Amino acid sequence: MSHSHAHANTYLPKLAKIVHIKEEIGGERAIKTYRLEFENGDGFDHEVGQCAMLSIFGRGESMISIASSPLTKEYKQFSIMRVGRVTKAFHELQVGDVVGIRGPYGNQFPLSAWKGKNLVVIGGGVGLAPVWPIVTTAVAKRADYKDITVFYGARSSKDIMYREDLERIRGQATVHLSVDRAEEGWKEFVGFVPANVLAKKPDPKNTVAIVCGPPIMIKFVIQNLQQLGFTDEQIYTTIENKMKCGVGKCGRCNVGKDYVCVNGPVYSWAQLKDLPQEY
Amino acid sequence: MSEQTYEPKIVAFLCKWCSSAGSDLAGVSRIQYPANATPIQVPCSGSVSPMYILSALKKGADGVLVSGCHIGDCHYLEGNYLARRKLHLVKELLQFVGIEENRFRMSWVSAAEGAKFAEVVKEFVDDLRPMGPQEKLKAKRA
Amino acid sequence: MSEKRTGVFVCHCGNNIAATVDVKKVAETMAQEGTVAFSKDYVYMCSDPGQSSVIEAIKEHRLDSVVVSCCSPNLHEGTFRENAERAGISGFTCEIANIREQCAWVHKDRTEATEKAIKISRSAIRRVAGNKKLDPIAVPVTRRAMVIGGGIAGIQAALDMANAGLDVVLVEKLATIGGHILQLSETFPTLDCSQCILSPKMVEVSRHPKIKLLTYSEVKEVSGSVGNFEVKILKKPTFVDAETCKLCDDCAQVCPQVVSNEHDLGLTARRAIHIPFAQAIPASYTLDEEACLGLNPIRCGKCKDVCEAGAINYDMRPETITENVGAIVVATGFDLYPQEKILEYGAGNVADVLDGLQFERLCSASGPTQGHVKRPSDRTEPKEVVFIQCVGSRDPAQHCAYCSKICCMYTAKHARLYKHHVPDGKAYVFYIDIRSGGKNYEEFVQRAMEEDETVYLRGRVSKLHRTKDGKVRVMGVDTLTGQNVEIDADMVVLALAMQPSQGTADAARTLKIGRDKDGFLAEAHPKLKPVESVTGGIYLAGCAQGPKDIPETVSQASAAASKVLALLSKPTLSHAPTIATVRNSHCTGCEMCVTACPYDAIHLENGKAVVNEVLCEGCGSCSATCLRAAISVRNTSPMQVHEMIEACLSL
Amino acid sequence: MINVQDIRDTARDLLAKGEVRAVIGWRAGSRGMAAEPCVVTKPEEADSLVWDPTCYHNLALQLVNDRKDLVHSKKTATAPIGIVAKGCDARAIVVLLQEHYFKREDVYIIGVSCENSGVLDERKVKAQVGGFAPSAAAFDGDNFSVKTAKGDKKLAGREVMADRCLECRTPFPKENNTAFGDDKTGREFDAQFAALARFEANDEAARWEFWQRQFDRCIRCFACRSVCPMCFCDECVVDSIEMKIAPETTAEEKANRIRWIERSAVRSENATYHMTRALHLAGRCVDCGECERVCPVNIPLRLLNTKMEREAREAFGFDPGASIGGPSLVASFRDDDPGEFIR
Amino acid sequence: MSMEKTLDKALLSDWIAAVTSGGWQVHGPALEDGIWTFKPVAASVDLDYPNVKQAPKDFAFPQREIFFAFEHIKGEAPRLKEVKPEAPQCAVFGVRPCDGRGAVRMDKVFSDNVNDPYYQERRKNTAYVGLACNAPPSPTCFCKSVGGSPVSSEGMDILLTDLGEIYIAQAATKTGEALMAAADKLFGKMGAADKKQLDKVHADAVAAPQRAVKDAKGAPAALKAGFDSAVWEEMAKPCIGCGICTFLCPTCHCFDINDEMTGMSPLKGQRVRTWDNCQFPDFTMHTSGHNPRETLGTRLRQRVSHKFRYFHENFGMLQCTGCGRCVSECPVGIDIVAVVNKVAEHVA
Numbered sequence A: 001m002s003h004s005h006a007h008a009n010t011y012l013p014k015l016a017k018i019v020h021i022k023e024e025i026g027g028e029r030a031i032k033t034y035r036l037e038f039e040n041g042d043g044f045d046h047e048v049g050q051c052a053m054l055s056i057f058g059r060g061e062s063m064i065s066i067a068s069s070p071l072t073k074e075y076k077q078f079s080i081m082r083v084g085r086v087t088k089a090f091h092e093l094q095v096g097d098v099v100g101i102r103g104p105y106g107n108q109f110p111l112s113a114w115k116g117k118n119l120v121v122i123g124g125g126v127g128l129a130p131v132w133p134i135v136t137t138a139v140a141k142r143a144d145y146k147d148i149t150v151f152y153g154a155r156s157s158k159d160i161m162y163r164e165d166l167e168r169i170r171g172q173a174t175v176h177l178s179v180d181r182a183e184e185g186w187k188e189f190v191g192f193v194p195a196n197v198l199a200k201k202p203d204p205k206n207t208v209a210i211v212c213g214p215p216i217m218i219k220f221v222i223q224n225l226q227q228l229g230f231t232d233e234q235i236y237t238t239i240e241n242k243m244k245c246g247v248g249k250c251g252r253c254n255v256g257k258d259y260v261c262v263n264g265p266v267y268s269w270a271q272l273k274d275l276p277q278e279y
Numbered sequence B: 001m002s003e004q005t006y007e008p009k010i011v012a013f014l015c016k017w018c019s020s021a022g023s024d025l026a027g028v029s030r031i032q033y034p035a036n037a038t039p040i041q042v043p044c045s046g047s048v049s050p051m052y053i054l055s056a057l058k059k060g061a062d063g064v065l066v067s068g069c070h071i072g073d074c075h076y077l078e079g080n081y082l083a084r085r086k087l088h089l090v091k092e093l094l095q096f097v098g099i100e101e102n103r104f105r106m107s108w109v110s111a112a113e114g115a116k117f118a119e120v121v122k123e124f125v126d127d128l129r130p131m132g133p134q135e136k137l138k139a140k141r142a
Numbered sequence C: 001m002s003e004k005r006t007g008v009f010v011c012h013c014g015n016n017i018a019a020t021v022d023v024k025k026v027a028e029t030m031a032q033e034g035t036v037a038f039s040k041d042y043v044y045m046c047s048d049p050g051q052s053s054v055i056e057a058i059k060e061h062r063l064d065s066v067v068v069s070c071c072s073p074n075l076h077e078g079t080f081r082e083n084a085e086r087a088g089i090s091g092f093t094c095e096i097a098n099i100r101e102q103c104a105w106v107h108k109d110r111t112e113a114t115e116k117a118i119k120i121s122r123s124a125i126r127r128v129a130g131n132k133k134l135d136p137i138a139v140p141v142t143r144r145a146m147v148i149g150g151g152i153a154g155i156q157a158a159l160d161m162a163n164a165g166l167d168v169v170l171v172e173k174l175a176t177i178g179g180h181i182l183q184l185s186e187t188f189p190t191l192d193c194s195q196c197i198l199s200p201k202m203v204e205v206s207r208h209p210k211i212k213l214l215t216y217s218e219v220k221e222v223s224g225s226v227g228n229f230e231v232k233i234l235k236k237p238t239f240v241d242a243e244t245c246k247l248c249d250d251c252a253q254v255c256p257q258v259v260s261n262e263h264d265l266g267l268t269a270r271r272a273i274h275i276p277f278a279q280a281i282p283a284s285y286t287l288d289e290e291a292c293l294g295l296n297p298i299r300c301g302k303c304k305d306v307c308e309a310g311a312i313n314y315d316m317r318p319e320t321i322t323e324n325v326g327a328i329v330v331a332t333g334f335d336l337y338p339q340e341k342i343l344e345y346g347a348g349n350v351a352d353v354l355d356g357l358q359f360e361r362l363c364s365a366s367g368p369t370q371g372h373v374k375r376p377s378d379r380t381e382p383k384e385v386v387f388i389q390c391v392g393s394r395d396p397a398q399h400c401a402y403c404s405k406i407c408c409m410y411t412a413k414h415a416r417l418y419k420h421h422v423p424d425g426k427a428y429v430f431y432i433d434i435r436s437g438g439k440n441y442e443e444f445v446q447r448a449m450e451e452d453e454t455v456y457l458r459g460r461v462s463k464l465h466r467t468k469d470g471k472v473r474v475m476g477v478d479t480l481t482g483q484n485v486e487i488d489a490d491m492v493v494l495a496l497a498m499q500p501s502q503g504t505a506d507a508a509r510t511l512k513i514g515r516d517k518d519g520f521l522a523e524a525h526p527k528l529k530p531v532e533s534v535t536g537g538i539y540l541a542g543c544a545q546g547p548k549d550i551p552e553t554v555s556q557a558s559a560a561a562s563k564v565l566a567l568l569s570k571p572t573l574s575h576a577p578t579i580a581t582v583r584n585s586h587c588t589g590c591e592m593c594v595t596a597c598p599y600d601a602i603h604l605e606n607g608k609a610v611v612n613e614v615l616c617e618g619c620g621s622c623s624a625t626c627l628r629a630a631i632s633v634r635n636t637s638p639m640q641v642h643e644m645i646e647a648c649l650s651l
Numbered sequence D: 001m002i003n004v005q006d007i008r009d010t011a012r013d014l015l016a017k018g019e020v021r022a023v024i025g026w027r028a029g030s031r032g033m034a035a036e037p038c039v040v041t042k043p044e045e046a047d048s049l050v051w052d053p054t055c056y057h058n059l060a061l062q063l064v065n066d067r068k069d070l071v072h073s074k075k076t077a078t079a080p081i082g083i084v085a086k087g088c089d090a091r092a093i094v095v096l097l098q099e100h101y102f103k104r105e106d107v108y109i110i111g112v113s114c115e116n117s118g119v120l121d122e123r124k125v126k127a128q129v130g131g132f133a134p135s136a137a138a139f140d141g142d143n144f145s146v147k148t149a150k151g152d153k154k155l156a157g158r159e160v161m162a163d164r165c166l167e168c169r170t171p172f173p174k175e176n177n178t179a180f181g182d183d184k185t186g187r188e189f190d191a192q193f194a195a196l197a198r199f200e201a202n203d204e205a206a207r208w209e210f211w212q213r214q215f216d217r218c219i220r221c222f223a224c225r226s227v228c229p230m231c232f233c234d235e236c237v238v239d240s241i242e243m244k245i246a247p248e249t250t251a252e253e254k255a256n257r258i259r260w261i262e263r264s265a266v267r268s269e270n271a272t273y274h275m276t277r278a279l280h281l282a283g284r285c286v287d288c289g290e291c292e293r294v295c296p297v298n299i300p301l302r303l304l305n306t307k308m309e310r311e312a313r314e315a316f317g318f319d320p321g322a323s324i325g326g327p328s329l330v331a332s333f334r335d336d337d338p339g340e341f342i343r
Numbered sequence E: 001m002s003m004e005k006t007l008d009k010a011l012l013s014d015w016i017a018a019v020t021s022g023g024w025q026v027h028g029p030a031l032e033d034g035i036w037t038f039k040p041v042a043a044s045v046d047l048d049y050p051n052v053k054q055a056p057k058d059f060a061f062p063q064r065e066i067f068f069a070f071e072h073i074k075g076e077a078p079r080l081k082e083v084k085p086e087a088p089q090c091a092v093f094g095v096r097p098c099d100g101r102g103a104v105r106m107d108k109v110f111s112d113n114v115n116d117p118y119y120q121e122r123r124k125n126t127a128y129v130g131l132a133c134n135a136p137p138s139p140t141c142f143c144k145s146v147g148g149s150p151v152s153s154e155g156m157d158i159l160l161t162d163l164g165e166i167y168i169a170q171a172a173t174k175t176g177e178a179l180m181a182a183a184d185k186l187f188g189k190m191g192a193a194d195k196k197q198l199d200k201v202h203a204d205a206v207a208a209p210q211r212a213v214k215d216a217k218g219a220p221a222a223l224k225a226g227f228d229s230a231v232w233e234e235m236a237k238p239c240i241g242c243g244i245c246t247f248l249c250p251t252c253h254c255f256d257i258n259d260e261m262t263g264m265s266p267l268k269g270q271r272v273r274t275w276d277n278c279q280f281p282d283f284t285m286h287t288s289g290h291n292p293r294e295t296l297g298t299r300l301r302q303r304v305s306h307k308f309r310y311f312h313e314n315f316g317m318l319q320c321t322g323c324g325r326c327v328s329e330c331p332v333g334i335d336i337v338a339v340v341n342k343v344a345e346h347v348a
């Protein structure tokens, strides 16, 4: 995997304007979705699964998955959880503010290799964002894929991100939502995502399953998928490590021989099993 | 900065009860003094962490003033005793590494001592002026 | 939580600020600050329209915080904070940038002053950016009060409060209440007998259903804070059951142990078992353990043998009593400056040189001489008496710097009492000047001079000594005539300075309340808070706070009582929320903050510092001491200061 | 002279009886002459313990690490931990106890006296042999014989002993459960603070010239801080990010982490770091000299710390590491603390 | 080697002068405050020295590098100004073979995948004039066992060998040749005797006994097999988690990127890169506080595995060059040689 940045200064962000902000989830660890448009016609294309380093000057940089489909060229979308210095600063921005962006970084989901297959996309919490472009891209190229199933779970119905988008794609994909605890008016599954997966029993035949979410969720989803007959090669996930440079030099995301920012963040379970469990 | 235009920048930590009130009195009495010291009101001289002083110097202060109530008059009874001990160490250390000793000044100014406050600032500025800008600890970012 | 939206309001203060500071420029520059959503200048921010405009701006621009660049926060911080509350935002998110007293009024150069005003305002903006919305802390109060010291001050305060319906605990160190007044004979300016004025009050105390009297007791430990103190009191055993004691004096008759009688200042003696004086309250004998031959094991036992009432109980043990009160009045009174320290007047070793209180005893009908003035050395009636004023007072070089205030008056009284007892005697008074401010006081002194023919000599007595013929030679100078004066007196009375009593020092230490340079209890403000101590909920009355006479003592006691009544009139108290908070994750439990805190507001729980919200005054000493940035004062966090430093150095 | 076998026997005994769960001590190093710290957990390992003039590490740090391990693993100690401690190590333990980092009954101190000697300064040895690392050293009580790439050399103890040892006043660990060696408190080397006094003879300009050069050289490896038993803070002022993150730590708190000192190893930041550290160690530093020893670029950190130590002693009558009870230097005061500098 | 010549030791200073006048800033070893460092050379330099304390990696990878400056005025878009490294041409004299090999490894990192423009800019302006180690090795040297040699010219532009009165200068790159050509007349032809002596000196140097990683070839596999071994934590027990081993290492390259403020009204600052390292506890810590390498053992494993396994898996060579710095300078004596050997022993 190599980029052709031979002469560009990869550390120098491009500028992008926030054109839209949507508050997905409130609370202490709020999530907001931002649409960024490149300034000065200076931008880049990306692939499904890649991320970008977003900057707030004076505060620092954060690696964030690009949550929009590569087919969408006008803007790039990011869903950011407010957890620390940079992300908190992001949550204080408004439409019209300009931030820094560099990338794209990382590998991609082999979406074209999955043509003709069933896709099972499983997300939890903010972990829906990195896998969301799989859903939107596959839905846009609906004919290329067979069944598209989305599992998504959150703590409560208030914590469900992309709520409208999930409803909108229901026609083209099967959507299984879940909340952790029973609540009034909730008609769908109650319980954790792994349980929902086990209950709905997606068929492993000619299927790839993509999982993203909190580590503990990933662990149990994978166990359950294996129980349903998925092989390690059929299961994909993405991992997060601390990143600074994005180009495999600063050493933070180094796990075994891999630099997650270059060789990851997308891994099949077969590949990931071979890496040290340092993520 | 050329010699002529050099105006020492002073950060002045003033305790709320005595020194800040003392500087108010200087104001009420219209006692003129140089505009070089920008006050930061703190509850007590005892709340001034040595970090504040080092930080101010690092940020480019030419002088740092800490002023509190006279010994025995602390609104919080003992805060200035603690300040005296802590800041004695700061003073010694600054001197030890070769920072001009008069870059850091401490004074006791009561709420009644408006004139003294003005005098302290005036003297401090006079002390600082010949020293020129404080470059030793100032962060140079280039 | 979200981005700060601060509004900045720059006041012209008419021309007070605007004359020197370019207020428009300040407002414009502040608009450039990251967190500022609105900025304007106005001629009088504190005026009604000014304040309303802040409210409007808060609403219109969804401001969550306010900086007013105007005069000293001492003047209008309250005004603008209340105003902010009216607009629906927390008062604690409003900060004042003092650009008048600390800027416009002290500088002339418009450019410099404007720059400084910008820095001050910017600094306030940075401070407010870190301010949290806070609510005052409400603390339930214990509606009981304690009075420490049972002199006239303590008695008056206790009665006032009890009469208003408050439960009061009165703690007195000695075996009886009453204090020094009981040693006086008659009192100026009316010359009525001190016992007559005090005894009814003492009896009232003993009978009052709302007053719990703890004599022979001392406060050992105080914890808690305004509204809720927990006080531990050590009650010494008297070994006599006050209820049963019949005051028959049988015990004292048989007691073999004779010691000097402190009530008569050593002019008489008493037994180990004794009653301080006849009218003592509680009315009971007391066995002075120290003077007794020995209780454990019992060495003598005579008193118990003779006590028919069976009131004596050698098994009494010290008792620790815990009382919960909401407020405390300290009325621990005075001692006389020790005569031993007056070297020039013989350091107490010259016979017939007495102090004022001893002279009071000599004049007192209940005193050692039944009211006949006699020299202690030979029990003869002194014919020439010299009274020396200002002994130990007004002498910063050697003794007390302060004026003891009442000595002029009591010396005049002494001279008069002496003349009333010994009409053919001669009274001389050495004085520096006469301070007789007080209703009918000057007249009283005039009478001493005119009616009672006291010779007032202006000047200092340089020394005195005993002559061979048993007189006391007083050598001084009359500064009015410039003549040296030498008098061979039969008796000399020194008007010694009043000093805070030993019990006052002890109480100050236990209660952790400040004292002034002379050791008197420090008032929170010399003019505006004369009966409050610096610690909330603790009040001062009587000579423990400074020398004073009875009327003043009583007024102050009543004032303290009314302060307590006001304090405890509500079921809860509110405490400023700008106090220290601990970040548990960072605290290592080193206890440095615990030691540093002047208010003992911090203790450790499970190895982490915990701040008592009520005790903490928000001084920040803890935060400057903690190496781990684990403790800081709300709304004055190091982060805020860090940013303010930056603001001060901007430009 | 201490017989190292006594130390081993004691350690073995304590471990065998279960009176301690481990013994922190020194063992022979793998890379030349120097010993290295070790933690012995089995009685049979006790024989690996050594005691010689290359045991320069202040083992109190290992106690701090042990404590952190326990807290981190949420374990409770089954028995106290044993530690072999020199005079300076023991003083450090005293400060840790004073600051309640652990309890006295949690440690079993096997004191070893430095008697008439002290520990070697490897740097001095190197300087004596042209900058080449010595591969082995032997000590005969007065002299060291060292082997180097450039040949062998005999060096007088006085010449190659660590500075801190030359100025040491407490070669005997007073706080101990058991101790070996004699209490030779009155031994004759340099006067305490002698080096400090020499430095202070310089004028202001020379002092700054000196310190500026030192500060400039710092690479901010933080070995000085990391090796210091008193720098046990989980999060240090120089850390640019929040290090102690608990579930309740808010985004706000992480975002508000103050950057008093930037990561850049430049003069202003380095100077602020070292001055802050000196102030944080005032009244706590026991002059074990470890920070100075480990500094890879030879910054004379002891000078800074002994300056504070002398102030603590002379101005405030304070002797760090002397007693467990009593308040910390900067958390307390006396009515007659000096205040002449306040004008 | 294309160009091999002799240089009379007395002429070294003339050569340095010639190189200097050719627009190079010459650096050489200097003993300052008790430590050997490369310092700009004015006239001459004494090359009889052990090795510099800190590997000379900072010529291309300084401890602090400004990426760009930014300014953000309220209401406007942020303005960025790229800061190009001011990289004077530096010729570093006296670089030891382990450090030359270190440069090779750094080059790999900073050109793989994406070129690091700052590194590249500085690197292309740096020339290494190496110096063979023909004095007995320091007790901590172990270059031979990790595939190097005390006389290796890997990574050098020129390798000098001290033959007593003269140096043999062997150019290894075009730059090296140019540096020699700049003072062509100072150099003599290397005669057969010189050649013979050189070969002997080199052979002796190679023959001199060193400490050794017992089976360097097998190390990657051994470390893989020993990944979960308990010896890591055990060996890391005394480690204090400082930055000495990594900051001094010729091949450690990890860094941090931060924004340093120069003003807040208006907001101004710089984005800077500073060295960082895997031994610091916060290095891999996530914002959540989760730390994939929380313990000293896991961090020691990372450092050692990076040198002896991961780098090998990526680039087919060990990253460690055997300079021994981390061994000799570790405050508590953690010894990478002993660690690798012990893990290997453990899995065997």
Ligand SMILES: Cc1cc2nc3c(=O)[nH]c(=O)nc-3n(C[C@H](O)[C@H](O)[C@H](O)COP(=O)(O)OP(=O)(O)OC[C@H]3O[C@@H](n4cnc5c(N)ncnc54)[C@H](O)[C@@H]3O)c2cc1C
Pocket (backbone or CB within 6 Å): A051, A058, A059, A060, A061, A062, A063, A064, A065, A066, A078, A079, A080, A081, A082, A083, A084, A085, A086, A087, A088, A126, A129, A130, A239, A240, A241, A242, A243, A265, D240, D241, D242, D254, D255, D257, D258, D259, E257, E258, E259, E286, E287
């Ligand atoms: C591949 C990948 C994809 C991700 N995708 C997403 C996503 O889609 N959505 C999402 O919400 N999260 C995502 N994350 C996680 C996200 O990167 C982190 O939550 C985020 O970086 C946290 O940054 P923070 O600044 O808020 O936290 P902090 O931990 O506070 O800071 C992170 C960085 O900010 C800088 N910094 C911190 N403190 C300071 C200071 N005092 N001064 C200057 N600089 C400072 C430092 O450089 C620090 O490393 C992803 C992470 C990875 C690796």
Ligand SMILES: Cc1cc2nc3c(=O)[nH]c(=O)nc-3n(C[C@H](O)[C@H](O)[C@H](O)COP(=O)(O)OP(=O)(O)OC[C@H]3O[C@@H](n4cnc5c(N)ncnc54)[C@H](O)[C@@H]3O)c2cc1C
Pocket (backbone or CB within 6 Å): C148, C149, C150, C151, C152, C153, C154, C171, C172, C173, C174, C176, C177, C178, C179, C180, C181, C184, C186, C187, C188, C189, C217, C218, C219, C331, C332, C333, C334, C335, C336, C356, C357, C360, C406, C410, C413, C498, C501, C502, C503, C504, C506, C507, C541, C542, C543, C544, C548, C549, C550, C551, C553
């Ligand atoms: C010689 C002389 C003559 C005077 N003549 C007059 C006069 O004619 N007219 C006039 O108006 N004033 C006169 N005064 C002043 C008058 O005596 C005082 O104003 C008055 O006694 C003050 O009362 P007090 O309650 O404050 O103190 P005190 O009378 O001193 O009472 C204090 C009480 O507190 C108790 N106590 C002390 N410490 C403790 C403790 N720690 N715990 C518990 N209890 C404690 C003491 O035992 C004592 O009972 C005279 C004073 C002197 C010295």
Ligand code: SF4
Pocket (backbone or CB within 6 Å): C582, C586, C587, C588, C589, C590, C591, C592, C593, C594, C608, C609, C625, C626, C627, C628, C629, C630, C631
């Ligand atoms: S000083 Fe700091 S670390 Fe020590 S107990 Fe107090 S809050 Fe905790």
Ligand code: SF4
Pocket (backbone or CB within 6 Å): C579, C580, C596, C597, C598, C599, C600, C601, C602, C611, C615, C616, C617, C618, C619, C620, C621, C622, C623, C633
């Ligand atoms: S702020 Fe002051 S009063 Fe409050 S806990 Fe800290 S030291 Fe005590």
Ligand code: SF4
Pocket (backbone or CB within 6 Å): D217, D218, D219, D220, D221, D222, D223, D224, D225, D291, D294, D295, D296, D297, D298, D299
């Ligand atoms: S050990 Fe030396 S180089 Fe490292 S941080 Fe400390 S002073 Fe700096």
Ligand code: SF4
Pocket (backbone or CB within 6 Å): C627, C628, D225, D230, D231, D232, D233, D235, D236, D237, D238, D276, D277, D280, D281
């Ligand atoms: S320098 Fe200060 S904050 Fe840092 S570890 Fe040491 S004591 Fe703690």
Ligand code: SF4
Pocket (backbone or CB within 6 Å): E238, E239, E240, E241, E242, E243, E244, E245, E246, E279, E326, E329, E330, E331, E332, E333, E334
């Ligand atoms: S191995 Fe040694 S040098 Fe490296 S971090 Fe640990 S203690 Fe420091």
Ligand code: SF4
Pocket (backbone or CB within 6 Å): E245, E248, E249, E250, E251, E252, E307, E319, E320, E321, E322, E323, E324, E325, E326, E327, E336
């Ligand atoms: S790992 Fe150690 S021995 Fe190897 S190159 Fe780095 S510093 Fe030198």
